[in-house]
Amino acid sequence: MSVSRLRITAVALLVAGATVLATPAQAAGGHRAASRFDDGSFESPKAPANNFTEFAAGQSIGPWRITAGSVDLIGAGFWQAAEGDQSLDLNGAGAGTIAQTFATTPGATYSVTYALAGNPAGGPALRTGRAEIDGQDFQDFTFDITGKTRADMGYVGRQFSFVARNSSTTLTFASTVAGPYGPVLDDIQVKECKACCGN
Known part of the structure; x- marks a missing residue:
């Protein structure tokens, strides 16, 4: 030869x-894991300005998959975003769930941060949901919309950390409130933690 x-x-x-x-x-x-976590501000695709687009289970918003129910991608100007132009209402016609799978290093600790608000258009006042890692509930969250408006959403920061078990990890956010007015997410970030954080 x-x-x-x-x-x-x-x-x-x-x-x-x-x-x-x-x-x-x-x-x-x-699903194939992305090389890194991406588009935590829901900037792509673009929703109509001053309006929103509903996405149902089986569809995707960039690297995010809608795995249950439906969600609304909020366009620029519809209400205040925490970062960039767009944000996500976890309730479309009803409660929705989104997930993204990305590459991780087994044994490494990762920090997840996100901006939380709530659709201020209707009741009930409390918007509730949960964040999961590989199907395990890591953080329940609640946001009270009392006094909030589309011009002043009142975003608050949330954080948790996890230790990766596999070479890919799935981060999930799910609404736990019924109806068309859900928790609002923006500026989701996942970063490897170099001796900087704990659970």
Whole structure:
């Protein structure tokens, strides 16, 4: 066998091996993990200015999958965003759930931060939901919309941390309030924590 043919065979074997190694990570979450967490401010795609677009289970908003119910992607100017131009109401016609799977290092600690508010248009006053890591409830959240308006949403910061168990992790946010007025999320960030935080 010639040297050039030997090199081609070796490359082919390496490529095949890489494909086999990638498959379990994809199968673990049912979706290919992004190389990093992305678009926590829901800036893409663009919703109509001063309006919103409803997305139902099975659809995606950038790297986010809607896994249950429906959600509303809020366009620029409709109400105050915490960061950038857009935000997300976790309730479309009713309670919705979103999830994103991204690459992680097993054993490493990650910090999740996000801005929380609530759709101020109707009752009840309390908007409730939860954040999950790989299907496990990590943080329940509540936001009171009393006195809040579309011009002054009153965003508050929330944070929790987790230790990655696998080479990919799925972050989920779910509304736990009925009706079309849900908790509002924006500026979600996931960062590896270098001896900076605990649970």
